[in-house]
């Protein structure tokens with residue numbers, strides 16, 4: 090395109106998972122929560138008076154940030170910034186800390202948006218391979234960069250690096266570390282306390298997964314106030330619309346409701362993992378609301394993905410190194426998982442029941 094910036098010629102653009110609009114689809118491809126958000130969220134949305142929507146929203150989402158500060162044990166809203174989805178906050182991190190030509194570091198495989206955002210900014214992106222169990226390696230820890238995106242737990246592997254190892258890495262890293270905790274509510278522990286102690290760490294969360302609010306687009310970053318001040322300079326003036334601020338606040342105030350949904354998803358995850366293992370998949374221990382099912386036999390993972398799609402069951406397939414033999418499957422409701430397992434059994438074994446595990 091003759092009018093585009095020259096840099097764009099080398100950028101593919103991020104490709105989100107499919108969002109089929111037809112009904113009757115079992116959607117296990119974009120890690121949405123299968124359960125609805127707190128009923129208080131819907132009450133808050135209904136009560137947005139038309140008189141209010143005439144005006145601009147609070148540009149700095151103060152009530153929401155205060156509620157998150159209280160929940161996460163921080164002194165006040167100056168430790169937090171809200172984003173239009175965590176994706177906006179990830180982009181802000183690049184805009185705030187990276188000059189064109191600087192290096193951005195991530196493990197590989199991981200969330201591909203990090204690479205895209207860096208490329209769009211003219212930065213050099215370095216993805217350092219995780220080991221065969223999807224853990225961090227010495228080579229990763231020794232790589233120098235201006236900014237590091239470190240998702241914990243990681244996507245699409247579902248695996249979390251040990252907290253102590255992440256802390257050691259952050260202390261040694263000469264740059265800013267974004268710990269992406271998009272899935273942390275499904276995990277055993279968190280690094281949310283790190284920003285209190287470490288001035289180079291930003292912890293990010295999203296309302297898209299555990300809080301069932303992917304459609305509202307809301308994320309939060311926690312860091313020392315000096316970092317938040319820089320972020321504030323770079324964000325859009327009214328980045329969080331009024332409805333999203335109200336929904337996020339209501340969801341945060343009904344935290345136990347979210348924890349109830351998370352408990353259900355963790356139980357279903359355990360059952361799904363056991364069943365997939367019985368079918369012959371290798372499934373690394375997931376600390377997220379999805380599992381990475383590894384399968385290096387016939388029919389190929391890609392063929393299974395396509396056969397499931399024909400039955401209106403959507404999972405995620407990545408045609409990328411180290412992921413060609415994998416399906417990433419979101420943990421759905423119990424009945425969605427039953428339907429998936431029935432279909433998989435039929436596709437793989439052509440029989441109504443899988444052979445008993447050895």
Ligand SMILES: Cc1ncc(COP(=O)(O)O)c(C=O)c1O
Nearest residue numbers: 174175176200244271295297308
């Ligand atoms: C690792 C990771 N980080 C961030 C995000 C983005 O979250 P949001 O919906 O808040 O933009 C996702 C979404 O799938 C994700 O997988």
